[in-house]
Amino acid sequence: MTWPGGSTWCRTVTETVVLGIAGGTGSGKSTVVRKVRRLVGPGRVSVLHHDAYYLDRSDLERGVRDQVNFDHPNSLDTTLMREHVDMLLAGNEVGAPVYDFTTHSRTEGSARVRPRPLLILDGILILADERLRDVMNLKVFVDTPSDVRLIRRIRRDTRDRGRTTASVIEQYEKTVRPMHEEFVEPSRRHADLIVTEGGHNRVAMDLLLRRIEALVGPTLPPPPVLQS
Numbered sequence: 001m002t003w004p005g006g007s008t009w010c011r012t013v014t015e016t017v018v019l020g021i022a023g024g025t026g027s028g029k030s031t032v033v034r035k036v037r038r039l040v041g042p043g044r045v046s047v048l049h050h051d052a053y054y055l056d057r058s059d060l061e062r063g064v065r066d067q068v069n070f071d072h073p074n075s076l077d078t079t080l081m082r083e084h085v086d087m088l089l090a091g092n093e094v095g096a097p098v099y100d101f102t103t104h105s106r107t108e109g110s111a112r113v114r115p116r117p118l119l120i121l122d123g124i125l126i127l128a129d130e131r132l133r134d135v136m137n138l139k140v141f142v143d144t145p146s147d148v149r150l151i152r153r154i155r156r157d158t159r160d161r162g163r164t165t166a167s168v169i170e171q172y173e174k175t176v177r178p179m180h181e182e183f184v185e186p187s188r189r190h191a192d193l194i195v196t197e198g199g200h201n202r203v204a205m206d207l208l209l210r211r212i213e214a215l216v217g218p219t220l221p222p223p224p225v226l227q228s
Helices: 029-040 078-089 146-160 165-190 202-216
Strands: 017-023 045-049 094-100 105-113 118-122 138-143 193-196
Touching (some): 017 202, 029 045, 029 118, 029 138, 138 165, 193 202
Parallel strands (some): 017 118, 017 138, 138 193
16 A cells, blocks of 8 residues: 655645546445545535446447447547546536446436536546546555455346346356456556455545545534533
């Protein structure tokens, strides 16, 4: 666990700080994002989710869509995501895509994302792409055992995305695990901090929040002074 030094990290608190949070499917990235957002303050944090930038597959028949390898970097419109990051860093709000995971297609709407002191980029492949790494001030990899991640994915996809347990396991064996080994796991070498067990690792979360405080200012307001 190593924090890089050098002047590139000595940014003033008035600049937007970019935090990248990567890790395998079901690793606990979302828990880390929620905790950081809560402690820094929702009004000071913007989030771009890489999986909102899946390419629209509505032109394909549903059966063909279901066979797409969504765990390969080429399945994502990272060029558009980088454009949106640059716009936010320039002080402009963006309309992020809204992706429907049940139909593997983008909806017609968009999600408004405003520039704020902390911008979080979240996704399994964000550390695997140099275009995104180049804008990050802090890079985190969430590391969780594969059996735990598979169980979490089965629960999520059967509950929220209309999948069957059999289809989730088939996809995991066919694309998720091979792509994890080829792209996701090797990307951990780019991380500044490895967080095991996601947001439940209090020591790692304390270290992360301390670094964020150094970059964007105090994460929590001081407690009110009680009058006697």
